[in-house]
Amino acid sequence: MKKLILxxxxxxxxxxxxxxxxxxELAIVNAISIDIEDNQYSVSAQVVNPxxxxxxxxxxxxxxxxxNAKGKTLQEAFRNVINDSPAKLYGAHMELLIISxxxxxxxxxxxxxxxxxxxxxxxxxxxxIAKDSEAANELMIKTxxxxxxxxxxxxxxxxxxxxxxxxxxxxxxxxxxxxLNPYKELTIPTIEIIYDDKKIENQETLTxxxxxxxxxxxxxxxxxxxxxxxxxxxxxxxxxxxxxYKCDSSNYLVSEILKSSTKIEADVKNNKVIINxxxxxxxxxxxxxxxxxxxxxxxxxxxxxxxKIEEIVKNSFYTIRDTYNTDIFNFxxxxxxxxxxxxxxxxxxxxxxxIFPNLDIEVNANYKLYEKGTTLGGIKNE
Amino acid sequence: MSKKINSLQLAxxxxxxxLSASIGIGLYNAIQISKNDSYISIIIGCIIGLIPIIMLxxxxxYQEDKNIIEKINLLFGKTLGTVINYVIxxxxxxxxxxxxxxxxxxIITQILSNTPVFVIATSFGIxxxxxxxxxxxxISRTQYLFSFIIIIIFIIFTISLYKEFDISNLKPFLKDGxxxxxxxxxxxxxxxxxxxxxxxxxxKNNIVDKKNYSKCILIFYGIASLLIIITSLFTxxxxxEHLASFYQYPEYILLKRISIFGFIDxxxxxxSISWIFSTFATLSLIIYYISNNLNKKExxxxxSIIISIIIIVxxxxxFKNNTFFNNYVSNIYPYILSIFFIIFVFITSxxxxxxx
Numbered sequence: 001m002k003k004l005i006l007x008x009x010x011x012x013x014x015x016x017x018x019x020x021x022x023x024x025e026l027a028i029v030n031a032i033s034i035d036i037e038d039n040q041y042s043v044s045a046q047v048v049n050p051x052x053x054x055x056x057x058x059x060x061x062x063x064x065x066x067x068n069a070k071g072k073t074l075q076e077a078f079r080n081v082i083n084d085s086p087a088k089l090y091g092a093h094m095e096l097l098i099i100s101x102x103x104x105x106x107x108x109x110x111x112x113x114x115x116x117x118x119x120x121x122x123x124x125x126x127x128x129i130a131k132d133s134e135a136a137n138e139l140m141i142k143t144x145x146x147x148x149x150x151x152x153x154x155x156x157x158x159x160x161x162x163x164x165x166x167x168x169x170x171x172x173x174x175x176x177x178x179x180l181n182p183y184k185e186l187t188i189p190t191i192e193i194i195y196d197d198k199k200i201e202n203q204e205t206l207t208x209x210x211x212x213x214x215x216x217x218x219x220x221x222x223x224x225x226x227x228x229x230x231x232x233x234x235x236x237x238x239x240x241x242x243x244x245y246k247c248d249s250s251n252y253l254v255s256e257i258l259k260s261s262t263k264i265e266a267d268v269k270n271n272k273v274i275i276n277x278x279x280x281x282x283x284x285x286x287x288x289x290x291x292x293x294x295x296x297x298x299x300x301x302x303x304x305x306x307x308k309i310e311e312i313v314k315n316s317f318y319t320i321r322d323t324y325n326t327d328i329f330n331f332x333x334x335x336x337x338x339x340x341x342x343x344x345x346x347x348x349x350x351x352x353x354x355i356f357p358n359l360d361i362e363v364n365a366n367y368k369l370y371e372k373g374t375t376l377g378g379i380k381n382e
Numbered sequence: 383m384s385k386k387i388n389s390l391q392l393a394x395x396x397x398x399x400x401l402s403a404s405i406g407i408g409l410y411n412a413i414q415i416s417k418n419d420s421y422i423s424i425i426i427g428c429i430i431g432l433i434p435i436i437m438l439x440x441x442x443x444y445q446e447d448k449n450i451i452e453k454i455n456l457l458f459g460k461t462l463g464t465v466i467n468y469v470i471x472x473x474x475x476x477x478x479x480x481x482x483x484x485x486x487x488x489i490i491t492q493i494l495s496n497t498p499v500f501v502i503a504t505s506f507g508i509x510x511x512x513x514x515x516x517x518x519x520x521i522s523r524t525q526y527l528f529s530f531i532i533i534i535i536f537i538i539f540t541i542s543l544y545k546e547f548d549i550s551n552l553k554p555f556l557k558d559g560x561x562x563x564x565x566x567x568x569x570x571x572x573x574x575x576x577x578x579x580x581x582x583x584x585x586k587n588n589i590v591d592k593k594n595y596s597k598c599i600l601i602f603y604g605i606a607s608l609l610i611i612i613t614s615l616f617t618x619x620x621x622x623e624h625l626a627s628f629y630q631y632p633e634y635i636l637l638k639r640i641s642i643f644g645f646i647d648x649x650x651x652x653x654s655i656s657w658i659f660s661t662f663a664t665l666s667l668i669i670y671y672i673s674n675n676l677n678k679k680e681x682x683x684x685x686s687i688i689i690s691i692i693i694i695v696x697x698x699x700x701f702k703n704n705t706f707f708n709n710y711v712s713n714i715y716p717y718i719l720s721i722f723f724i725i726f727v728f729i730t731s732x733x734x735x736x737x738x
Contacts (some may be wrong), residue, residue, distance in 0.1 A: 124639065173625060176625060340557045
């Protein structure tokens with residue numbers, strides 16, 4: 001009898017059934033967007049439509065459903081979604097957060113606080129800023145190949161990082177870390193809807209080419225893809241990219257960076273940062289009349305590719321330094337970690353007034369040129 | 383049931399108390415006090431933790447046929463000995479309540495956010511009581527098994543996270559000098575090592591191969607130290623100073639990052655089971671210790687159940703909330719453990735004097 005009571009009580013306590021939630025009672029959220037409308041938070045949740053995912057007969061249905069609600073606080077806004085949705089939002093599978101420009105400018109700290117408290121939401125979700133549109137619009141766009149917009153955005157980002165290097169993979173944890181660290185500045189990638197009338201059915205496309213830059217945790221501006229590329233070289237965010245330079249008066253030679261790695265050293269006392277870039281590349285297009293069977297010419301191409309990369313990096317750094325005076329490269333953190341005593345004594349209190357505006361960089365690119373495609377010299381040289 | 387166990391089984395008993403008290407309590411204090419030097423304080427804590435381990439060995443080698451309760455009675459006399467034994471039992475109840483609230487708080491804040499803390503505490507209480515009623519052989523065999531599961535989990539943890547480890551997160555080394563790391567190391571030593579004294583409830587003569595006793599204890603202490611050093615090192619190396627001190631359980635945030643072969647991910651709950659196992663094992667041992675103190679007879683069901691209820695009640699009613707618990711762990715708990723440490727220093731000194 002005692003054993004029976006024990007078994008029954010263990011079954012009740014240890015079965016994990018207490019306060020359980022059935023799968024069909026959950027609205028599984030893939031992505032959320034946060035805007036500000038009429039001084040209220042407007043949140044949109046992209047919920048996966050399980051009927052569409054399972055059933056071929058429901059082809060006309062959307063793969064996702066967007067629920068929208070407003071509230072004075074984020075929690076209220078998310079709870080108000082219940083008025084619309086038959087199930088409670090479940091954020092454990094969320095992979096994307098899109099915030100509007102105004103939210104990024106004024107309310108970033110509230111969003112970080114809300115998301116970091118929630119045990120359901122993962123800390124590795126990707127965050128983007130919707131540029132020139134409402135954040136919710138990005139979640140509603142149906143694109144070809146991938147039905148669900150959030151998956152499409154994540155895939156786009158991964159492909160961009162692998163082959164172009166003009167966006168960034170920024171997670172919630174990264175933003176919290178940069179926000180809390182007094183020696184780091186934030187950058188958040190942007191997402192933009194491009195309306196192209198020439199395309200069939202006026203189809204919209206999403207582009208991820210810019211990033212937003214911050215100073216003292218306040219959004220100050222957006223930078224274009226060329227500047228972003230240089231920033232990514234410095235921050236070691238390059239999986240691959242395309243480098244092109246003029247090999248004669250009007251034609252280009254194009255090289256693809258296949259692997260890249262950045263090592264940064266600080267010469268704290270001379271206020272100088274040495275950036276060493278290494279990796280390997282290949283020739284993917286030659287439009288000018290040069291003989292790439294010749295060793296000396298190939299070596300010259302390699303030098304030119306490295307020179308071009310050095311130019312890109314320097315251009316990005318000096319543009320950011322001189323135009324915005326914000327240390328998104330985290331050089332302050334590098335100085336702090338490299339020579340704590342010297343930094344504390346001479347640099348800590350006058351970083352943006354004296355040190356960063358005079359900081360100099362030395363860029364040493366050393367990309368090896370391994371491949372030139374399947375041909376020996378190319379059509380123009382045969 | 384036989385009370386004989388081997389040295390390996392006994393030595394494995396020290397891994398669980400060290401881990402259960404380190405994760406969430408010891409490491410929390412270390413990070414809050416010494417920030418990115420917390421791993422240095424854990425390393426120093428493990429080195430100075432050898433002092434209580436040597437004390438433990440000295441006590442264990444004295445009157446090998448007796449357990450710690452009988453030894454205290456022998457050393458201090460019947461009256462004073464009984465008082466000291468009751469004081470130690472109360473201190474163990476406080477330690478058990480602290481560890482229990484720590485794990486319950488972790489579970490309700492990170493995993494089962496809608497489950498009442500009472501249900502979780504009761505589950506732990508029932509299991510631990512059942513295990514302690516079954517006796518030391520059952521407890522030691524369970525913990526022996528747990529030790530290997532825990533070691534395997536740590537190997538997975540280390541292999542999966544080494545790529546994310548950024549050595550620059552450990553810099554600047556000792557930026558505020560050695561004061562804070564040493565303070566944190568003493569806190570860490572007290573909170574992690576003191577609960578291991580619970581294994582003294584097993585008389586050395588009950589060990590089948592007692593000649594290996596000291597060697598096994600030292601080896602398993604070394605393994606436990608390595609596990610907590612790795613945890614602290616990776617917490618700072620992967621998350622950095624700011625994220626580590628921002629989250630209540632940075633170790634769990636770390637586990638969320640694990641992805642094996644790029645597709646096996648979201649296994650943090652599976653891996654955090656090492657902490658749950660070690661808490662369960664520690665509670666079993668403490669209940670077993672106190673029930674032996676209260677009742678010398680073979681039947682220990684009723685004392686075990688009463689002790690378990692006291693631990694659950696203390697845990698749920700003393701710690702009103704998370705903030706109270708964190709303040710208690712930082713400001714009061716180390717001093718409670720210091721009393722414990724002083725009592726055992728006194729016992730060791732008496733043994734050394736008597737030997738001469």
